[in-house]
Amino acid sequence: MKAETKQPAAEKQEAETVQKKAVETISEHTMSARRTAVVVGASSGIGRETALKLLSKGYRVFNISRTPFKGERVKTYTADAAREGEISEAIRTVGDEAGAIDLLIYSAGFSMAAPIEHAKSGDYRYLFEVNYFGAVESLRAAAPFLRRRGGRAILVGSMGADMPIPYDAFYSSSKAALSMLAREADMELRPHGVRVSALLPGGTATDFTYNRRVYGEPESLSYSPSVKKASAALANMEQGGMSPSLVAEAVLKLAGKKNPPPVTAVGGVNNFLRYASKVLPERVTDWFVRKKFNQK
DSSP, rough: OOOOOOOHHHHHHHHHHHHHHHHHHHHHHHHHHHHHEEEEEESSSSHHHHHHHHTTTOOEEEEEEESEEEEEEEEEOOOOOOOOTHHHHHHHHHHHSOOOOOOEEOOOOOOOOOOOOOOOOHHHHHHHHHIHHHHHHHHHHHHHHHHTTTOEEEEEOGGGTOOOOOOOHHHHHHHHHHHHHHHHHHHHGGGGGGGGEEEEOOOOOOOGGOOEEEEHHOOOOOOHHHHHHHHHHHHHHHHHHHHHHHHHHHHHHHOOOSSSEEEEESSHHHHHHHHHHHHHHHHHHHHHHHTTTTOO
16 A cells, blocks of 8 residues: 655645745844844934934834934834933833843933023923933843843933033033943943943034023023023034934944943044043133124
């Protein structure tokens, strides 16, 4: 008695089933190995450009912000950096969904041009909630997920962290605090395979310029002419400055470094200015800043 042989149709169906299972297995492996990036503030400006470049590099990108990312390839979790707990909850949700976080980028920010004497408590406290405490909350929530694959965290700061910006005192102060936060966090998380850096752009041409809270004459009183000159000079520097795409490229380059610096600026000129600001006496750099911003 001859052994039974499979019909060609049956053989084809079995082969297709085996091939389908193989593809599914490869797909599952690829998804589990796919790098995950969380960008806080990816709905506009530097954050958005960074998200787009991460997508082009094959990252799975999540946005955390008050407004959604325009585009289906980035999933948004709505959260307000000024409201305690909202960012933490969103990051934990992403971490649980993705299994790990390879890259955290904090790009949320708020700026105000106001004299220290007349600045409203609600304004400068809100600024610090967004610029500094939101970053603290993000790092704390992301740390367990960053440790799983030796991830990176990059806090987008400002050259204002090293050099003062007239009538933007609270912004500069918050960015200086952000730089120190990066250095401290890098020390703490380094033994766990996680590196943290602050990246300092100079003036960048984004809508951030037009969203700045500028105090007018009724609020600035006798400081009003100086506030106008300083805010106008700052707006010109930003809109005539570097592109957000250039800053985003610097973010990705920094994220790929094996031994990233805790704090670095975007571009050779800005890194030179950082160095000069540390070497020269403060009265010299402050004189230079006053001239640059049309101040006495």
